[in-house]
Amino acid sequence: MVRRGVGLAGQQYAALVRKNATVTWRQKQSTVVQLLSSLFFIFLIFCIDKAVRQRFEASTAYKNVREPLTSSSGTMATSIPPCERKFFVKTPCYDFLWSGDSSPRVASIVQAIMANNPGRPIPSSKVLSFPTPADVDDWLLANPMHCPGALHFTVKNATVIAYGIQTNSTAVSRRGDYEDPTFKFQIPLQLAAEREIARSLIGDPNFVWNVGIKEFAHPATETFSAVGQAGPTFFLAIAMFGFVFQISSLVTEKELKLRQAMSIMGLYESAYWLSWFTWEAMLTLISALLTVLFGMMFQFDFFKNNSFIVLFLVFFLFQLNMLTFAFMISTFISKASSATTVGFSIFIIGFLTQLVTTFGFPYSDTYKSYFRAIWSLFPPNLFAKAVNILGDATSTPEDPGVSWGRINQCTYREPDCVITIETIYKWLITTFFVWFILAIYFDNIIPNANGVRKSAFYFLNPGYWTGRGGTKVREGSICSCMGSTPPVEETSPTDEDVLAEEMVVKQTKEGDDIDPNVAVQVRGLTKTYPGTVNVGCCKCKRTSPYHAVKGTWVNLAKDQLFCLLGPNGAGKTTVINCLTGITPITGGDAIIYGNSVRSSIGMANIRRMIGVCPQFDILWDALTAVEHLALFASIKGLPHTEIKAVVGKSLAEVKLTQAAHVRAGSFSGGMKRRLSVAIALIGDPKLVFLDEPTTGMDPITRRHVWDIIEDAKKGRAIVLTTHSMEEADILSDRIAIMAKGKFRCIGTSIRLKSRFGTGYIANINFSAATSLPGVVSSDDSRLEPVKRFFYQRLGVKPKEENKSFLTFVIPREKEPLLTSFFGELQDREREFGISDIQLGLTTLEEVFLNIAKQAELESSAAEGTLVTLNLTSGTSIQVPKGVRFVGIPGTESEENPRGLMVEVFWEADDAGSLCIAGHSPETPIPANVDLNRTPSLSRRASLPRGTPVGFVIEPSQIQNQS
Numbered sequence: 001m002v003r004r005g006v007g008l009a010g011q012q013y014a015a016l017v018r019k020n021a022t023v024t025w026r027q028k029q030s031t032v033v034q035l036l037s038s039l040f041f042i043f044l045i046f047c048i049d050k051a052v053r054q055r056f057e058a059s060t061a062y063k064n065v066r067e068p069l070t071s072s073s074g075t076m077a078t079s080i081p082p083c084e085r086k087f088f089v090k091t092p093c094y095d096f097l098w099s100g101d102s103s104p105r106v107a108s109i110v111q112a113i114m115a116n117n118p119g120r121p122i123p124s125s126k127v128l129s130f131p132t133p134a135d136v137d138d139w140l141l142a143n144p145m146h147c148p149g150a151l152h153f154t155v156k157n158a159t160v161i162a163y164g165i166q167t168n169s170t171a172v173s174r175r176g177d178y179e180d181p182t183f184k185f186q187i188p189l190q191l192a193a194e195r196e197i198a199r200s201l202i203g204d205p206n207f208v209w210n211v212g213i214k215e216f217a218h219p220a221t222e223t224f225s226a227v228g229q230a231g232p233t234f235f236l237a238i239a240m241f242g243f244v245f246q247i248s249s250l251v252t253e254k255e256l257k258l259r260q261a262m263s264i265m266g267l268y269e270s271a272y273w274l275s276w277f278t279w280e281a282m283l284t285l286i287s288a289l290l291t292v293l294f295g296m297m298f299q300f301d302f303f304k305n306n307s308f309i310v311l312f313l314v315f316f317l318f319q320l321n322m323l324t325f326a327f328m329i330s331t332f333i334s335k336a337s338s339a340t341t342v343g344f345s346i347f348i349i350g351f352l353t354q355l356v357t358t359f360g361f362p363y364s365d366t367y368k369s370y371f372r373a374i375w376s377l378f379p380p381n382l383f384a385k386a387v388n389i390l391g392d393a394t395s396t397p398e399d400p401g402v403s404w405g406r407i408n409q410c411t412y413r414e415p416d417c418v419i420t421i422e423t424i425y426k427w428l429i430t431t432f433f434v435w436f437i438l439a440i441y442f443d444n445i446i447p448n449a450n451g452v453r454k455s456a457f458y459f460l461n462p463g464y465w466t467g468r469g470g471t472k473v474r475e476g477s478i479c480s481c482m483g484s485t486p487p488v489e490e491t492s493p494t495d496e497d498v499l500a501e502e503m504v505v506k507q508t509k510e511g512d513d514i515d516p517n518v519a520v521q522v523r524g525l526t527k528t529y530p531g532t533v534n535v536g537c538c539k540c541k542r543t544s545p546y547h548a549v550k551g552t553w554v555n556l557a558k559d560q561l562f563c564l565l566g567p568n569g570a571g572k573t574t575v576i577n578c579l580t581g582i583t584p585i586t587g588g589d590a591i592i593y594g595n596s597v598r599s600s601i602g603m604a605n606i607r608r609m610i611g612v613c614p615q616f617d618i619l620w621d622a623l624t625a626v627e628h629l630a631l632f633a634s635i636k637g638l639p640h641t642e643i644k645a646v647v648g649k650s651l652a653e654v655k656l657t658q659a660a661h662v663r664a665g666s667f668s669g670g671m672k673r674r675l676s677v678a679i680a681l682i683g684d685p686k687l688v689f690l691d692e693p694t695t696g697m698d699p700i701t702r703r704h705v706w707d708i709i710e711d712a713k714k715g716r717a718i719v720l721t722t723h724s725m726e727e728a729d730i731l732s733d734r735i736a737i738m739a740k741g742k743f744r745c746i747g748t749s750i751r752l753k754s755r756f757g758t759g760y761i762a763n764i765n766f767s768a769a770t771s772l773p774g775v776v777s778s779d780d781s782r783l784e785p786v787k788r789f790f791y792q793r794l795g796v797k798p799k800e801e802n803k804s805f806l807t808f809v810i811p812r813e814k815e816p817l818l819t820s821f822f823g824e825l826q827d828r829e830r831e832f833g834i835s836d837i838q839l840g841l842t843t844l845e846e847v848f849l850n851i852a853k854q855a856e857l858e859s860s861a862a863e864g865t866l867v868t869l870n871l872t873s874g875t876s877i878q879v880p881k882g883v884r885f886v887g888i889p890g891t892e893s894e895e896n897p898r899g900l901m902v903e904v905f906w907e908a909d910d911a912g913s914l915c916i917a918g919h920s921p922e923t924p925i926p927a928n929v930d931l932n933r934t935p936s937l938s939r940r941a942s943l944p945r946g947t948p949v950g951f952v953i954e955p956s957q958i959q960n961q962s
């Protein structure tokens with residue numbers, strides 16, 4: 001029993017989560033990068049932290065100083081430093097200068113200062129003496145920055161020695177280090193001078209003169225948290241890996257039309273989004289957990305002192321926000337290759353806005369609250385603020401950090417606090433929902449790959465929520481002004497079979513009594529792709545409306561295969577897209593097993609009973625054949641218990657059992673097509689669309705797939721499009737050939753061949769060279785009697801010839817003559833040297849070419865399209881595209897008073913358009929051709945000057961003549 005409703009949505013959800021898990025597991029590299037990038041970035045923060053702390057080691061500004069130490073215990077130096085250690089002193093330098101050298105007492109004091117300098121006696125080469133302070137000034141002026149200071153001694157009398165100190169007191173910093181000149185130089189110099197003066201005055205060289213210097217007890221005046229400051233950018237970088245992978249996965253499914261294929265086969269939108277969300281949220285949870293654990297492993301105060309749950313929630317909620325933000329951004333992107341560029345741009349923007357956030361905007365009371373509201377919508381900003389708060393709360397090892405109980409309080413380091421961690425949680429939860437809802441909204445209103453979207457206010461339709469009528473779609477960009485759509489010109493079919501089919505459908509439509517054997521009834525289906533005017537920045541891009549399908553009426557029977565043939569661009573795929581709900585129909589309707597494609601509920605029912613093999617392969621490179629089939633079987637609602645058996649059977653049917661566990665990425669083109677066919681047939685759909693299913697298959701595999709399709713006809717209707725006439729001939733119960741959006745003919749293969757083929761093809765094979773008595777000699781001349789025989793009796797010349805065979809195309813009109821003609825030919829086989837005679841109807845390919853030619857001719861006549869025909873005689877004429885017999889202007893002569901004509905041979909080029917393949921020899925225009933009634937050619941004025949225009953001769957006039 002196939003599942004429905006909520007049960008089916010649940011089953012689809014589980015299957016998609018499994019698919020996401022498998023794809024993630026198979027893409028190990030990106031998964032490892034996504035999960036373990038945090039280790040790398042936290043290690044970088046660790047290095048930054050170590051380097052910065054190393055530099056600040058000597059300073060107490062970054063520490064809480066509770067019990068300051070005195071200089072005697074070594075924290076503050078009282079030794080005169082070597083001049084080289086002073087900032088900005090140039091070498092050669094002097095440790096100090098002194099004046100008063102005329103006094104021997106002063107000289108001995110200075111000697112004592114130098115000898116007794118704690119820890120480092122000062123050599124005499126590092127000290128300069130002068131007679132007076134003025135001499136010192138002169139030297140300082142002449143040698144700037146070569147000495148940090150000077151002592152000036154004056155011996156007043158035996159008990160009084162005066163001294164003065166001169167220092168360079170400019171405070172300087174170098175590479176971030178600050179030098180206090182008072183503590184570094186002036187105080188040690190002063191202490192040394194006073195100590196030695198005192199010793200000199202009391203005459204005791206061992207007199208103890210100890211001065212202790214002690215700083216204030218103080219809290220850290222400067223704070224530094226490597227995590228708090230570098231963290232926002234680094235953690236944003238971690239989140240960007242997941243962000244880019246997420247966008248890339250979603251856009252890949254969109255770009256490869258995998259999502260469209262799943263939707264056609266009945267995938268619920270809710271199951272799709274929830275499956276992505278569940279799986280990615282799980283990865284996000286692991287990533288957030290690992291980030292916090294790695295942070296704790298590196299012993300950051302940020303991670304040790306803030307509560308684990310507080311930290312985890314900040315990281316988890318931020319990464320969840322980035323996830324739904326990625327969902328939203330992905331709706332605007334159509335190429336997976338753009339994911340990295342978009343990710344990089346978002347990272348740069350995030351980095352800049354985080355920088356601004358770290359500098360205080362807008363989370364302080366100087367800014368209005370609406371600034372904060374707008375700023376907080378972008379997840380990296382809120383996250384940066386949270387990391388700043390948590391960093392400030394742990395900027396010294398003694399800070400307690402933020403515990404769960406204090407998430408609603410500000411830390412004492414935030415005097416103008418306007419936001420707490422609790423508020424940030426609330427914001428992150430709100431923005432998570434904002435981005436998720438916007439993702440689903442934009443996904444619905446931005447046109448998909450087929451240009452289809454919902455209206456901007458689709459959610460106001462109650463049917464959207466109840467599942468009854470909310471899937472109505474529109475076309476064109478939301479910002480484009482739709483051009484007006486001209487109606488399709490109503491023309492009755494010119495072909496009798498197409499007209500008859502239309503009548504049958506119209507009758508049953510009026511009576512509303514559809515034959516139970518009819519699977520699909522197409523009622524005047526029209527499809528016009530609307531013209532749009534896209535207003536760009538500098539120019540408007542206009543496209544005009546295009547009538548791709550112009551009123552199609554047809555009944556498709558159960559247990560039958562209906563084949564749609566037609567040149568490229570004929571409208572075949574458009575018909576399939578309309579019937580599968582990929583694109584909305586413009587006019588008419590189609591009833592599939594009683595459900596109208598125009599109704600939302602009808603379409604929902606139709607989706608459950610169709611299988612589609614689109615022109616492209618709907619495969620994930622990372623999934624195996626079994627996984628693909630199991631996924632689509634689940635989407636279609638097959639019970640779990642049956643899936644394994646059904647998948648096994650399906651694989652055996654398409655001969656992929658050996659490759660069941662091989663990933664589709666390594667399949668050949670033919671294997672991929674076979675798997676796509678198997679997907680279309682899984683779940684026993686009642687209607688199957690096969691759009692060019694055997695493209696790229698080798699002849700053996702193709703024949704095998706034909707067998708599968710033939711078997712699949714039982715119990716269902718199949719619509720096939722193909723460019724292989726052989727395939728159409730073998731598989732089809734009925735064939736319709738489309739061209740320029742219209743059915744040109746419809747019927748069985750035999751019917752089409754007999755109606756549109758040129759008639760019969762006769763292949764005459766000649767026996768090898770022989771000299772049997774009574775047999776004509778074996779050279780090319782033996783073909784001549786046969787050629788003559790055909791020309792005299794049937795009026796036909798060989799279409800192809802070679803030494804051993806002749807091929808003749810015999811027009812249908814000659815059918816009454818054929819029995820007696822071939823009877824006679826058989827009787828004269830020996831005389832003509834014939835070994836074999838084969839007679840068959842013309843091929844479907846010929847029918848196809850004739851129809852395509854006719855359609856081209858019609859449209860060329862309507863549009864006046866002319867092409868150049870280069871005649872073998874050397875002249876060129878213009879002829880309407882698709883025309884068969886053309887009269888050459890200016891060839892009238894005495895010998896040929898009516899002029900000459902040629903038959904033009906056409907073939908279809910790669911794009912399905914007709915082009916000239918050659919022409920017959922120039923022959924006189926027969927007498928019965930009415931030269932005054934030849935169709936006129938339009939747009940002659942636009943022709944290149946001097947190029948004559950050939951005139952069209954109706955084939956009937958030529959055939960009548962023959």
Ligand SMILES: Nc1ncnc2c1ncn2[C@@H]1O[C@H](COP(=O)(O)OP(=O)(O)OP(=O)(O)O)[C@@H](O)[C@H]1O
Binds near residue numbers: 546567573
């Ligand atoms: N979304 C679209 N917007 C505008 N025109 C479109 C759109 N899709 C198809 N067409 C046009 O409609 C015409 C029919 O296209 P369709 O794909 O149905 O042809 P087809 O018969 O399937 O061709 P093929 O054999 O190449 O698959 C083409 O001219 C095509 O350019």
